[in-house]
Amino acid sequence: MTEITTEKARIGAPSAQPFINGFTEEGESLSPINSNASKAPLAGEAVKRHSHGGGVGIPDSSRAGRLTSYNLADFKPLTGLEEDWRFTPLKRLRGLHSEVLAGAAPTVTVSGPEQVTVESVARGDKRIGSAGIPEDRVSANAWENFSEATVLTIPAEFEADTEVTVAIDGTSTAAAAQHLVIVAEKFSKAVVVLNHQGSAVVSENIEIVVEDGANLTVVSLQEWNDDAVHASSQQAKIGRDAKFKHVVVSLGGDLVRVTPSARFTAPGGEAEMFGLYFADAGQHLEQRLFVDHAVANCTSNVLYKGALQGRNAHAVWVGDVLIRKEAEGTDSYEANRNLLLTDGARADSVPNLEIETGLIKGAGHASATGRLDDEHLFYLMARGIPEDVARRLVVRGFLHEIIQQIKVPALEERLTEAVERELAVTNN
Amino acid sequence: MSTLEIKDLHVSIDTEQGTKEILKGVSLTIKTGQTHAIMGPNGSGKSTLASTIAGHPRYKVTNGTITLDGEDVLAMSVDQRARAGIFLAMQYPVEVPGVSMTNFLRTAKTAIDGEAPKLRTWTKDVKAAMAQLRIDADFAERNVNEGFSGGEKKRVEILQLELFKPKFAILDETDSGLDVDALKVVSEGVNRAHETGNMGTLLITHYTRILRYIKPDFVHVFVDGQVVEEGGPELADRLEDEGYDRYATGAGAATIAAAQA
Numbered sequence: 001m002t003e004i005t006t007e008k009a010r011i012g013a014p015s016a017q018p019f020i021n022g023f024t025e026e027g028e029s030l031s032p033i034n035s036n037a038s039k040a041p042l043a044g045e046a047v048k049r050h051s052h053g054g055g056v057g058i059p060d061s062s063r064a065g066r067l068t069s070y071n072l073a074d075f076k077p078l079t080g081l082e083e084d085w086r087f088t089p090l091k092r093l094r095g096l097h098s099e100v101l102a103g104a105a106p107t108v109t110v111s112g113p114e115q116v117t118v119e120s121v122a123r124g125d126k127r128i129g130s131a132g133i134p135e136d137r138v139s140a141n142a143w144e145n146f147s148e149a150t151v152l153t154i155p156a157e158f159e160a161d162t163e164v165t166v167a168i169d170g171t172s173t174a175a176a177a178q179h180l181v182i183v184a185e186k187f188s189k190a191v192v193v194l195n196h197q198g199s200a201v202v203s204e205n206i207e208i209v210v211e212d213g214a215n216l217t218v219v220s221l222q223e224w225n226d227d228a229v230h231a232s233s234q235q236a237k238i239g240r241d242a243k244f245k246h247v248v249v250s251l252g253g254d255l256v257r258v259t260p261s262a263r264f265t266a267p268g269g270e271a272e273m274f275g276l277y278f279a280d281a282g283q284h285l286e287q288r289l290f291v292d293h294a295v296a297n298c299t300s301n302v303l304y305k306g307a308l309q310g311r312n313a314h315a316v317w318v319g320d321v322l323i324r325k326e327a328e329g330t331d332s333y334e335a336n337r338n339l340l341l342t343d344g345a346r347a348d349s350v351p352n353l354e355i356e357t358g359l360i361k362g363a364g365h366a367s368a369t370g371r372l373d374d375e376h377l378f379y380l381m382a383r384g385i386p387e388d389v390a391r392r393l394v395v396r397g398f399l400h401e402i403i404q405q406i407k408v409p410a411l412e413e414r415l416t417e418a419v420e421r422e423l424a425v426t427n428n
Numbered sequence: 429m430s431t432l433e434i435k436d437l438h439v440s441i442d443t444e445q446g447t448k449e450i451l452k453g454v455s456l457t458i459k460t461g462q463t464h465a466i467m468g469p470n471g472s473g474k475s476t477l478a479s480t481i482a483g484h485p486r487y488k489v490t491n492g493t494i495t496l497d498g499e500d501v502l503a504m505s506v507d508q509r510a511r512a513g514i515f516l517a518m519q520y521p522v523e524v525p526g527v528s529m530t531n532f533l534r535t536a537k538t539a540i541d542g543e544a545p546k547l548r549t550w551t552k553d554v555k556a557a558m559a560q561l562r563i564d565a566d567f568a569e570r571n572v573n574e575g576f577s578g579g580e581k582k583r584v585e586i587l588q589l590e591l592f593k594p595k596f597a598i599l600d601e602t603d604s605g606l607d608v609d610a611l612k613v614v615s616e617g618v619n620r621a622h623e624t625g626n627m628g629t630l631l632i633t634h635y636t637r638i639l640r641y642i643k644p645d646f647v648h649v650f651v652d653g654q655v656v657e658e659g660g661p662e663l664a665d666r667l668e669d670e671g672y673d674r675y676a677t678g679a680g681a682a683t684i685a686a687a688q689a
Contacts, residue, residue, distance in 0.1 A: 397526020
């Protein structure tokens with residue numbers, strides 16, 4: 001595979017000679033716009049006002065300045081030219097951005113340890129809005145239209161020994177809104193699997209609260225039928241010394257757009273975000289994630305891997321990592337890898353890294369998109385392995401790196417089988 | 429008893445400057461039990477010969493034949509050649525991320541034998557072969573060649589040679605980049621495979637050093653895509669003393685003609 005960009009910045013202690021023009025001990029200071037003293041919209045207080053006030057920020061200049069609001073009316077109708085919609089075929093959204101989402105939401109069935117509580121709550125419940133705020137029109141549309149939400153609570157200090165499975169079954173293709181809140185209380189430990197299946201046209205908001213010291217894994221599986229359209233905003237708020245692992249697996253559906261975010265609210269937090277997607281002919285699988293290092297001494301690691309095959313198979317990955325001025329001691333890395341198995345497929349990959357302080361442990365990003373390496377195939381075939389088997393070995397190996405992160409054996413097995421089925425489609 | 433026969437082989441590659449002929453009529457016959465050393469300066473086409481026999485798509489055969497016991501090797505795909513009994517120990521083994529050595533070895537063995545090896549004896553065989561080549565047991569869990577040092581990669585190539593038991597082994601500069609200890613270990617592996625009496629070896633090397641450990645029956649000197657001199661092991665000794673300088677490029681054909689006259 002061809003390495004396109006790879007960077008690993010390690011900017012450490014202040015220089016012994018702080019007298020270089022344009023540099024402060026935090027690093028380069030290119031213009032006054034970056035300094036806290038200035039009230040420019042790129043940094044400091046100004047950012048916070050924009051990001052939570054529901055006002056209009058400057059979305060294209062910094063990830064922090066993106067408009068966020070609970071009100072649909074605050075978001076302009078989409079044209080497709082917006083930075084965060086430019087890769088998405090709006091025509092195929094089936095009204096998620098433009099219609100009232102009045103359809104029946106996919107049914108939610110939760111199974112798992114009995115200590116985990118499941119509630120159906122009305123819009124007014126105080127836990128709604130505790131971790132997320134819509135960042136785009138489709139998400140805001142769901143927020144405006146959902147009628148009841150499912151709240152799942154893992155009680156404090158409870159360590160679940162089996163996973164919590166949330167079956168989300170779509171039965172209709174009328175555009176619908178869905179809302180889910182997952183709360184991992186203090187020092188709890190659990191794996192929650194969101195299993196999206198069936199046929200649906202749905203915009204979904206999932207709020208995830210990871211309280212202090214909690215250890216939560218959320219696996220979101222998209223194994224929809226071919227006609228499904230799914231937009232899912234999955235926003236996590238991470239407490240002190242909490243661990244959050246997020247795994248997105250998108251295999252089925254006509255258009256799937258997952259926008260996960262991890263926001264650190266107290267020091268010591270850890271976020272790992274993994275993704276696996278397998279786009280077939282005509283499928284649009286998009287993932288846009290955001291890691292917000294708003295406080296000091298947190299670590300994040302992002303790895304998304306995708307395979308694409310067939311005409312007009314399209315995958316989009318955009319990874320935004322923001323290391324704010326306050327986030328000293330941050331250690332962060334994000335990477336995306338795509339494997340194009342046939343002609344006619346397209347992968348867009350955009351890693352974005354914003355660093356507002358130099359006092360960090362590390363910040364890096366990488367992206368590579370390539371074909372199956374002929375030399376890999378030659379090596380395996382020179383050992384007697386037929387070409388189709390060799391291809392499968394390589395692709396399976398490529399994707400297995402993500403599957404093995406899930407650490408739920410039954411689920412890993414199921415996903416390995418699902419990948420095998422995808423591979424069998426075009427004999428790769 | 430098997431025979432690998434190469435007749436008047438001409439091979440070209442496509443370069444940015446157009447097609448370039450690398451092999452200009454090579455003939456060579458290797459039989460089971462024999463070890464042939466191919467020696468020559470850099471760029472003489474030694475590795476091209478190795479890759480062409482294995483079927484690397486970069487090399488285009490424009491003339492000549494390769495047969496294995498009369499079967500047309502050139503008509504076979506890369507994997508068919510391997511299953512027919514040809515093994516290439518590569519000069520630069522590639523890393524294959526995500527594929528574990530264990531899985532790779534078992535898959536290849538299954539493909540070559542046409543049936544899965546018996547799990548119990550297979551695991552034992554792999555462990556024993558790894559120990560003999562002083563490969564750490566934890567390599568089995570690692571991905572194919574990933575993060576291996578140059579010497580480790582070469583040892584893993586010989587591990588495969590011992591496990592897959594080919595009819596003909598082509599060692600493409602297996603000795604390059606090895607320290608003396610590693611060279612001994614690797615040579616012992618080749619000699620063990622050879623002692624079974626069921627393998628012929630084509631040993632391609634730039635240096636004579638490996639020939640102290642692996643004794644060739646025949647030595648062929650390659651210059652500019654042709655065999656310019658052939659002889660027994662004594663030829664290697666002479667090369668060690670004199671180097672390749674006396675084979676001026678272009679004079680090769682004349683030298684061999686004179687030798688045959």
